Amino acid sequence: MKIKYIDGKQLKNMVVRGCQVLERNKKFVDDLNVFPVPDGDTGTNMSLTMNSAKDEVESVVNGNVEAVAKALANGSLMGARGNSGVILSQIFRGFSKACKGKETLDVGDFAKALHMASDTAYGAVMKPIEGTILTIIRSVSERAMEIGEIEEDICRMLEMVIDHGEEVLSKTPDMLKVLKEAGVVDAGGKGLIFILNGFYEALTGKIIIEETTKREKKSNLKIHGDKSIQFGYCTEFIIKSTNANVENLKKKIMNMGDSMLVVGDENLVKVHIHTNNPGNVIEEGLKLGQLVDVKIDNMRYQHENRLEKKDLKKYGIVAVAMGEGIENIFKDINVDKVIAGGQTMNPSTQDIKEALDSINAENIFILPNNSNIILAANQAKALSEKNVIVIPTKTIPQGIGAVVAYNPENEVDVNEKNMNLAMKDIKTGQITYSVRETTFKDIDIKKGDILGISDGEIVTVGSEIENESHKLLKNIVDEDSEIITLFYGSDIEKERADKLAEEIEEEFEDCDVEVYYGGQPLYYYIFSVE
Incomplete structure (x- = not known):
């Protein structure tokens, strides 16, 4: 069956099927890892990232291509685990950029989206290495651009793109010596091919298995009754508009509360404010367009683990570690938050961001303590409103050494320099x-x-x-x-x-x-x- 256009529903099905195919084959991808130690494997990390993206995409009701692609980008970003998951999230971020304003995609649009995906992924990596997932997304995007000029059928284009991707994947051992020595192809590239296969299966009539279980987010509420909070409702929403005047909106709501943040452009505006009258703020937002992601939290009824309102301290430290003894060592040397993770369990961008949010400090140092967590730490840094410094520790000893070199009396740049130097000496x-x-x-x-x-x-x-x-x-x-x-x-x-x-x-x-x-x-x- 020839398909000239895909809409939001079809794209959603493609994402779901891509997730399922990768999940089914994650062990195969894990086994391609060159390094034989029991670490956070590529297939598992990519699959966890895709599952987060799928959950977000499935929450979109009757959305067009733009809405589904945006959910795909957001879900993969927040669920990204390990280097492979972070790069995959950047691929979807680029794909989403190209879908902006699109109700449907034709062959040319899809090819351009893959091209943007490739450019975004390459741009996110400081030193791109050929013979990896980056090579595969670039090669399939280039092939898609060629096909887009002569082919109308998206199914046929995907079939040809996947064949080309497999061909390039088979050559990755010639690009990376370590792959040739191990006799394997690149794991991340193979994971991406599995996802594209899922896209193709969804379009060609394969049955999509409905997931019967959803991940539940648990929260325990505790009444604090803090009457010292002047404005009790943390109010957040996004305005989708065509001609929003951001500066004018700021002026209208600035006297309705404090901690105001209004950012965006005429098409998309993010609003955050602490107020006693969230309805009034929402009413002003509705005058400009449709509201999405509306969230109102009563700050006097806090989550059990949320910090009470107080002045920010100068410094906080987050470390990733696995093992009761090592976690206790970090706590003993005044690390504020230890995220359980490391070998076999790489924390997601969301996990790290939640740790950052839980610390009431102006400047926060992150110690990933694993090379496969550094990219996720940097993504969490980009999402945080605090001043976050990632010290690129790759091992537990490096992390401990960096904390020992930290001095709360020093300025941020001095601490960063000393922690990096200490890390390198170990x-x-x-x-x-x-x-x-x-x-x-x-x-x-x-x-x-x-x-x-x-x-x-x-x-x-x-x-x-x-x-x-x-x-x-x-x-x-x-x-x-x-x-x-x-x-x-x-x-x-x-x-x-x-x-x-x-x-x-x-x-x-x-x-x-x-x-x-x-x-x-x-x-x-x-x-x-x-």
Whole structure:
């Protein structure tokens, strides 16, 4: 069946089916990951991101292409997990930009949307690497632009675009040496192909399975009865208009409350204000156009975990960590909020933003403590109204070192500089196990092998945890090293960790050795060398 145009309903079906196809194949995508450690895998992260997008899209009732695409962009942005999820959210953000003002899409429109998706994704990555999902979205968008000039059928275009994408995907090992060594194609690129396959299936008559369960957001309300709040209702909404006068609206509502924020243009205006008469504010908004995303919160009836009204403190710190012991260490060194996450569980942009919102501070430092969380942290920063500084820590020891270098008496730029310098002075070693068979830099790795990792590189492979620990430390301890800190995981008993620490102290007699319970899953030991 030839399809010359797709409307909002069809686009919604495409998103739902794309999510389902990716969900069904996420394990396949996970298994393409070159790095064999049990970390936040590409397929899982992309699937979680798509599920968030799907939930948002399904909430759109009788929307046109613009409305559905906007929901797709917003849902994926807030649910983005890991680098692959963040890049996917940027792809959908670009796609949404091209759909602005569109009731339907024809072949040319769809091709331009893919082209904008590619440009936006590339623009969001500081140092784009070819042979990744970026290469795939660029290649399929270029092919779509070519087809859009000669083809009218969107189904036929998608079929040809997917074929081209698969062809380019098969060449990614020639673009990235690490893929060739492992004998796999790029995981993120394959995930994107699965999503496009879902789009194609939706348009060609495949049955879309209705989801019977929805994610529930739980909230416990507690009456605070704080009579000191002058304006009790936090009122927010978006105005969709054709000729809104933003400055005029500001003047009309500025005396109705405080904490006013009115931003946007003549077509879309975001309004936020604390007022005692939300109806009056809404009435002014209705004079300009249709209201969406209306939200009114009685600030005297706060969520249980919301901070009471008080002056902002100068600094706050958010850290991402996994393991009871490590979480407690961060709390002991005055980290305000520890987000549970790291290996296998990358927090979303929304998770990080909620942590930022929960801290009553003017300046907030984020410590991702994992390379796969840095992009999501930066997206949360962009969404926050506070001054957020992302310290790009990739490991737990780097995060702890950065916090130790922080001084609440220093200015923001001095703290940022000192925390970044401290992070770079710390070497990290990790002992874990392989979750799949692979070849990494000419090293044959079997499932279940014990791996020693130094700052993201596999340097030892063996069968015994303590042996690999010694071999790993020989790789990272040098004549300038003074302190070796050992964090033992949930699968290691204290006596075993203490015995290893004694052996390390004998082997590296010029270093002080410290032992802490980390409680982290999957990683038997984490070493900090400084």
